[in-house]
Amino acid sequence: MKIDDAGSKLPPLPAATPAGTRAAVGRTGDSAAAGPKDKVSLSDTLQALSASSQAPIDLAKVEKIRAAIVDGSFLADAGQTADGLIASTRELAARREQDN
Numbered sequence: 347m348k349i350d351d352a353g354s355k356l357p358p359l360p361a362a363t364p365a366g367t368r369a370a371v372g373r374t375g376d377s378a379a380a381g382p383k384d385k386v387s388l389s390d391t392l393q394a395l396s397a398s399s400q401a402p403i404d405l406a407k408v409e410k411i412r413a414a415i416v417d418g419s420f421l422a423d424a425g426q427t428a429d430g431l432i433a434s435t436r437e438l439a440a441r442r443e444q445d446n
Contacts, residue, residue, distance in 0.1 A: 414420035
C-alpha cells in the first residue's frame with residue numbers, strides 16, 4: 347500500500363543528543379518571534395530515564411521506519427498489531443486485578 351507524499355511534509359527528526367540533554371523540537375514555520383513559548387515539565391520518572399545512559403527510543407529504527415513510510419515500502423501486519431493490543435489489554439487487566 348502506498349500512501350501519498352505526506353511523509354515529505356513531515357519535519358526532520360531531531361538529532362540524537364547525549365544523555366541528559368534535550369533536542370529542540372518545533373513545528374514547521376515556527377520562529378522565535380512567533381510568540382510566547384509553551385512550558386513543559388517532565389515527571390521524575392521521565393527525568394530519570396532521560397539521565398540514564400540508555401535511550402528509551404532507538405532513533406535509528408524510527409528513522410528507518412519513517413523512510414519506509416515515505417517511500418511506500420512500510421507494511422503493517424494487522425494480525426501482529428492486534429495480537430500486541432490483546433496482550434497489552436490482558437496485562438493491564440491482570441495488573442488491575444492484582445491491585446484490587
